Amino acid sequence: MAQTKRETERKYAAPAANDVSWLPKLTGVDPVVSLADRGVQELDAVYYDTDDLRLTRTSASLRRRTGGTDAGWHLKLPLPGDSREEIGAPLSEGVPAELRELALSRTRGSPLRPVVRIRTTRSLRQLLDAEGGVLAEVSTDAVHADSLLDDGERTTWTELEIELADSGDPALLDGIEKVLHSNGVDRAQDPSKVVRALTQTTPVLERTQTARDETTPGTAGDHLLAYVGRLVDALTDLDPAVRRDTPDAVHQMRTTARRLRGCLRSYRSVLDREVTDPIRRELSWLAGELGAERDHEVLRERLTSGVLELPGELVLGPVTARLQTWDTAQRAEGRRRTLEALASPRYLDLLEKLRTLADTPPLRAKAADxxxxxxxxxxxxxxxxxxxxxxxxxxxxxxxxxxxxxxxxxxxxxxxxxxxxxxxxxxxxxxxxxxxxxxxxxxxxxxxxxxxxxxxxxxxxxxxxxxxxxxxxxxxxxxxxxxxxxxxxxxxxxxxxxxxxxxxxxxxxx
Incomplete structure (x- = not known):
């Protein structure tokens, strides 16, 4: 079973691996009172992606890493702000099936392969509070990256990484950033090591121009495509949460599918319905399959609360037991339909069509109005x-x-x-x-x-x-x-x- 945690960090362009003159000043950031040296770690990570880097382009990453304290497979998915969700699995030769499945909404079934190897020499320090508790980790990383794609190159750089401890206060990062900025240490331009490595070593990551980029600002087409793009991205992001049965994820994904379907219907004057009507039908199918699980969630809560609110003397017979038996059977059926839908070729085809819709939309003449x-x-x-x-x-x-x-x-x-x-x-x-x-x-x-x-x-x-x-x-x-x-x-x-x-x-x- 894969393990998950929330990772909140910021990366900075460190001036040099051996220039740490600013480190003692971090003890002045409340509530930091001391700095502990935790030595040097040698990390070796191979990142996996599709040939056209679909994970990287959607702010996700998948790696197999050895060295350090968390060796294993790690799938990282974006969260708002400076956070990411990291889902880990033990070391194995091939990509773990669970992580491959959780990445499916991004890969859309394309094969995963090694794309870049990143070796890091990490000087690790911890920021401690008055009781010796860890508030954050400060890592100075000397990075060596080798592309594993055709015509790929090699690159090196040094960066600084500040990662909050579990349940850490994000405000601490703001205080640390003020100290760093005053010492000439600014945010890194790239959000992650893998993005920087691929950007510097692999031409395939260069952003391609799409029809969406060519729409005129202020027009109906520009406005609507921005909205559609956000919904397509949201559906993609919700997929792993639905597979892992995260609370409210099915509801959110179903609502997103309905929003997309409604948008494509309401604004047929902007988008060609010959292209969008088949997508609408597939979105209706997806919402229907998710509906079995979601509708049961709503009904279960309603009936359960109804029984609980009755005075005890009005609950005659094994009402609670019968309700639980009914719930178990219906919930299992709803969950089965959800997972079967997400595992189907029909769903992967829908994801492909949605991505094409967002990148190369079938605009009509009114899109320019x-x-x-x-x-x-x-x-x-x-x-x-x-x-x-x-x-x-x-x-x-x-x-x-x-x-x-x-x-x-x-x-x-x-x-x-x-x-x-x-x-x-x-x-x-x-x-x-x-x-x-x-x-x-x-x-x-x-x-x-x-x-x-x-x-x-x-x-x-x-x-x-x-x-x-x-x-x-x-x-x-x-x-x-x-x-x-x-x-x-x-x-x-x-x-x-x-x-x-x-x-x-x-x-x-x-």
Whole structure:
């Protein structure tokens, strides 16, 4: 089983390996009180990547390292700020299967091979607090890098690395940086050793010009592609977290897929639908496969909390045990569908198409128009679609047909919200206000739909309990509570919708 940790560090262009005149001054950075010399380490790392360096281009790295205190395989994935997630596995000859799988959203199935060897002579020191606890490590590294690609070269340099101890305060890095800067030690230009090594030794890392780079700033195409690019990157980054069952990762990935799908639908005047419609269908498939696990998470929390909130005398029979048995079976099925989807050729093909979409987008003529005009028109079109569905749903009497109509309108509300989110940088406050009010409609109608789904699950649980000779009283009681909840949410919907109508004034959006 791979081990993971959060790594927070900054790199600096050290003047020379033997110039450490500034080191004693670090003891003046609160709460550092002393400096401990930990000797010299010899590190030898071989970095793996695809032939076109897909890991490196997405700010990730995979290495096999010997020497030091953490020899083994390390997959490093980007996190916000100065942090990265490091996933480690024991030394082996080939790339560990788990790390290969966690890198799959970046490699998209392309083979991994050695691309550069980096040998480092590291002079290590630790910054200690008053109790002798380690606050950070200061490493002065003499680096020798040899490209393992065709026509690759060799390079050497010296750098300084400051890494926080586990649970360290990031503010400490700011204090250290002030001391370093005052002593002529500035941040390194490259974010990691492997990026610097490949940049200096391998022509293949040179950034290629894409169609996205050629869009004119301020146009609809430029604006929309920046948004699409962020979503594609987010989907790529979420993949390893979903595979490792990180809390809320499935939800975030499903929402990202839906945002992308909605964006490609709402802004078909900018992107050619002959290219994007097939991608939308595949995003719908992915969201559906993730939905089995995510929908069960929501339903489980709802039913569990419902049982826990009942007085003990109203919980008749083995209610908790039956709920746990149901949960175990449904959760396993949802997890199976998620992992099978991420392991499928269909998913890899989707990732490839999304990367191509982000780099070489199929722009239409309107992509060259000013963003405000194009985005506002698309936003109002989504609003008109929602208005038709919502007015129809609110005019219907309560019952199954109205439940379905509200759910249908909720889907349109979600698309309008995502369209407003994409348009917000260009349209400003009106789009932000509209998106906020549509979100309220989505939440109210979503709560109503969740109650409908919960009632169906409770009915099935009650049938199973009855067949086993167990009391059905508690399941019926919860069913009644859910019906009352749905009625209350329906009552809130007209007011929430009226606020959306007030925010969708065409003159403001235009």
């Amino acid at each position: 000013k963003s405000k005009k194009v985005l506002a028109k698309a936003l109002l079109k989504e609003y008109d679609r929602l208005m038709q569905r919502m007015d129809r749903a609110l005019d219907m009497p309560s019952g199954a047909e109205r439940d379905a109509a509200i759910h249908y309108a909720r889907k349109a509300a979600k698309r309008l919200r995502y369209a407003a989110e994409a348009a917000r940088p260009a349209l400003g406050k009106p789009a932000r206000r509209l998106g906020k009010r549509v979100k309220a409609v989505q939440q109210v109608s979503g709560a109503q739909h969740d109650s409908v789904v919960a009632r169906d699950a409770l009915r099935r649980l009650a049938i199973s309990a009855h067949a086993a000779g167990e009391p059905g009283f508690t399941w019926g009681l919860l069913h009644g509570q859910e019906r009352a909840t749905a009625s209350a949410r329906e009552g809130q919907l007209p007011q929430a919708w009226a606020r959306v109508r007030a925010a969708a004034r065409r003159k403001d959006l235009r």
